[in-house]
Amino acid sequence: SGNWLLVWSVILLAHTAHSCPDKCLCYTASKTADCKNRGFTEIPARLPPEIQILQLQNNRIWRINQNAFTATPLLKILDLSNNSLSSVAPGAFQKLRYLQVLNLTRNLIHYIENKTFSFLPHLKELDLSSNSIIRLPETFGNSTGNITLLSVKHNKLQKMERILLESLPNLKVVLFKDNPWQCNCNIFGMKLWLESFLYRGGISDGIICSAPGVRKGKELLKVPYELFGACPLRTAQGQPASSHQHGAEQRSSPRHGHHGEPADGGRCEPKGKAKARPASLRHAIATVAITGVVCGVVCLMMLAAAVYGCAHAAIAAKCHKERLGPARQHGTAEEKEPFESSLA
Numbered sequence: 001s002g003n004w005l006l007v008w009s010v011i012l013l014a015h016t017a018h019s020c021p022d023k024c025l026c027y028t029a030s031k032t033a034d035c036k037n038r039g040f041t042e043i044p045a046r047l048p049p050e051i052q053i054l055q056l057q058n059n060r061i062w063r064i065n066q067n068a069f070t071a072t073p074l075l076k077i078l079d080l081s082n083n084s085l086s087s088v089a090p091g092a093f094q095k096l097r098y099l100q101v102l103n104l105t106r107n108l109i110h111y112i113e114n115k116t117f118s119f120l121p122h123l124k125e126l127d128l129s130s131n132s133i134i135r136l137p138e139t140f141g142n143s144t145g146n147i148t149l150l151s152v153k154h155n156k157l158q159k160m161e162r163i164l165l166e167s168l169p170n171l172k173v174v175l176f177k178d179n180p181w182q183c184n185c186n187i188f189g190m191k192l193w194l195e196s197f198l199y200r201g202g203i204s205d206g207i208i209c210s211a212p213g214v215r216k217g218k219e220l221l222k223v224p225y226e227l228f229g230a231c232p233l234r235t236a237q238g239q240p241a242s243s244h245q246h247g248a249e250q251r252s253s254p255r256h257g258h259h260g261e262p263a264d265g266g267r268c269e270p271k272g273k274a275k276a277r278p279a280s281l282r283h284a285i286a287t288v289a290i291t292g293v294v295c296g297v298v299c300l301m302m303l304a305a306a307v308y309g310c311a312h313a314a315i316a317a318k319c320h321k322e323r324l325g326p327a328r329q330h331g332t333a334e335e336k337e338p339f340e341s342s343l344a
Contacts, residue, residue: 021046035059036079043068050074057081057103064092075099081127082106087113090141094119105151106130115141123147129175130154138163151175153205158182162189165197173203183209183220185231191220 020026021044024035032053035044040059047054052074062084069075075096085107093099099120109131117123118141126140126147133155140147147168152160157179165171174197181187190207198204198221207220215223 019046020048026051031074041084045071047072052076052098055079056083058083060084062086064088066091067095069093069095073097076122077101079103080107085109087111088116090114090116091118093117096120098122101125103127104131109133111135112137112140114139117141117144119143121146125149127151128155132156134158136160136164139167140164144168146170149173152179154178156180158210159186160190162193165190165193171197171202175205176207177205179207180210181207181220182211183207183215183218183223184212185228187220188228188231191223191228194221 020033021035023038023040024033024044024047026033026048030053031051032055033047033051034055036055037058040056040061042061043056043064049071051072054072054075054077057079058081060083061080064085066089069078069092073095076098078093078096078099078101081103082105085104087109088104090113093102093116097119100122102117102120102123102125105127107130109128111134112128114137116137117126120141121143123144124146126149129151130153133152134157136152136157138161145168148170150168150171150173153175154177159182165174187207194204194207209215209218209220209223
């Protein structure tokens with residue numbers, strides 16, 4: 001009987017470990033745990049390890065512990081929308097290597113730290129809309145290059161790092177609307193990236209400027225390049241001396257050219273013109289100088305030829321005159337003799 005008691009204890013423990021949490025509904029066929037609208041303040045414990053879909057929307061979850069998802073490594077879809085998260089600790093999701101969709105909409109998130117979503121190599125959709133995000137990092141994390149959809153709409157973003165956008169090479173859809181975008185020099189990199197993204201067939205709802213006043217309500221793509229003409233210099237002075245950022249900007253420049261975007265040359269036009277003018281001026285001055293020298297040499301040669309020609313003509317005329325004088329006298333006497341003899 002002692003052996004049977006041990007067996008039943010093991011079975012009971014196994015069943016408890018794999019059972020659905022209280023207040024949740026678990027579906028074996030769809031591998032789904034439905035824990036929405038249950039008043040949870042943390043990620044529930046004792047979730048079935050085989051689940052692939054976890055619905056936690058419409059709760060009061062305000063934090064995510066570091067090991068919250070250790071027991072559910074096979075998750076593909078995680079819905080945490082409409083909760084009370086004010087921040088997300090970096091590495092909170094790092095055990096979810098198969099995660100494809102992460103929904104964090106309608107929370108209270110103010111900022112996203114660097115590498116918050118590291119080690120999610122299969123992540124394709126990241127929805128951060130309807131939060132209070134004022135700042136996004138330079139990178140979402142290692143192995144996040146497969147994201148195809150990113151939504152940051154309905155937040156408090158004034159700018160977004162171009163290096164972050166370029167770290168997501170597989171983006172197909174990006175949503176920006178309803179943010180107080182500041183259309184000044186800090187957003188110029190986004191303008192360049194967005195044009196390249198749309199040219200490659202990407203889909204976006206565009207960026208509407210909130211400031212400065214003269215650009216309020218205008219689409220960023222319609223703001224002329226001339227208004228950003230002085231930006232590269234100001235940005236270089238204003239940015240912290242970070243070799244990483246500088247290197248990233250250098251890497252980003254040829255990238256747009258690689259995609260063959262016709263507007264690329266126009267993008268760099270303000271910077272390009274400033275560099276080209278001194279070179280053109282130097283070439284012009286050199287051309288004028290060379291032309292002047294050549295013309296001077298030709299004129300001197302022509303003058304020398306003219307002087308030589310005149311002198312030669314004068315000498316020849318003098319010689320001819322001197323020869324002609326005695327010849328005429330001698331010739332008349334000789335000519336008369338036959339004439340007279342013939343008459344005789």
